[in-house]
Amino acid sequence: MPTQTFFNLPEDKQQRLLDAASAEFSRVPFNSASINNIIKLAEISRGSFYQYFEDKEDLYYYFFNSLKKDxxxxxxxxxxxxxxxxxxxxxxxxxxxxxxxxxxxxxxxxxxxxxxxxxxxxxxxxxxxxxxxxxxxxxxxxxxxxxxxxxxxxxxxxxxxxxxxxxxxxxxxxxxxxxxxxxxxxxxxxxxxxxxxxxxxxxxxxxxx
The missing domain is CATH 1.10.357 (Tetracycline Repressor; domain 2)
Known part of the structure; x- marks a missing residue:
């Protein structure tokens, strides 16, 4: 799960990060996905990324859960x-x-x-x-x-x-x-x-x- 720091972000910044995750995880499978590509698309620093998520897997499953209907x-x-x-x-x-x-x-x-x-x-x-x-x-x-x-x-x-x-x-x-x-x-x-x-x-x- 994301940290509270992520949830404290403005909604548009949260969405920008999820949009970047969408683009990267749609481009390639999880194992080939690049955090560098995600942070570049989201226009955030690597340090900021790790303030929001533990690792790439943490973001991947949060993104999945944000998508899925129940x-x-x-x-x-x-x-x-x-x-x-x-x-x-x-x-x-x-x-x-x-x-x-x-x-x-x-x-x-x-x-x-x-x-x-x-x-x-x-x-x-x-x-x-x-x-x-x-x-x-x-x-x-x-x-x-x-x-x-x-x-x-x-x-x-x-x-x-x-x-x-x-x-x-x-x-x-x-x-x-x-x-x-x-x-x-x-x-x-x-x-x-x-x-x-x-x-x-x-x-x-x-x-x-």
Missing amino acids: SRKLLEECLTEANGDLFLGYKYYFPKMFKMITEEKHAEFFRNMFLHMDYRTSRKVSPGVKKRECTKKHGDLKGHLYEFVNMDSLNIEPSEDFHLLIRLLMTILFQTIGDTFAREMSEEEAVTSFNKKLSWLQDGVYLKK
């Missing part, structure tokens, strides 16, 4: 629309998530993020659920993703397996979006690919006898 809230809405059906909820969620990241003016930022996503980034941007949220008693989980899912329909141990299942679903979603950018897939192709993978997880890949 993806967790969107997932919760889709699960509610699906009456708690986890897999149907994700079928509703994927095309909305797809539009959110491919049709915005920051599409190049998201392209770089998904094409070069690693484990750390996937954990940072996922609207999933943490293991500690699942280890609480069911009744204590109000406000967490758990309460939006009909657990009776899933053959898992809620307190141990739910966060693993959500992480697996988000991995499939992120991998599909990465493929979409890499292969320049259409929305229809991306949705078809995601739903196919989802059906493999839900129904298995063996022929029914």
Whole structure:
């Protein structure tokens, strides 16, 4: 998170720094991004940058959070629309998530993020659920993703397996979006690919006898 010094800046100066971050992180992936380019575009000194942010990563994830619509809230809405059906909820969620990241003016930022996503980034941007949220008693989980899912329909141990299942679903979603950018897939192709993978997880890949 930025320091209080950053939040004390006039809004136009804050925005100038975020605009510089947008330009640089859209130009190249995170690992290739240059603080020198960012401070040059933002017209600030390197010393000032480190008064506002701990490092490049701190700025990167703050910039991401300033962009994103509430993806967790969107997932919760889709699960509610699906009456708690986890897999149907994700079928509703994927095309909305797809539009959110491919049709915005920051599409190049998201392209770089998904094409070069690693484990750390996937954990940072996922609207999933943490293991500690699942280890609480069911009744204590109000406000967490758990309460939006009909657990009776899933053959898992809620307190141990739910966060693993959500992480697996988000991995499939992120991998599909990465493929979409890499292969320049259409929305229809991306949705078809995601739903196919989802059906493999839900129904298995063996022929029914």
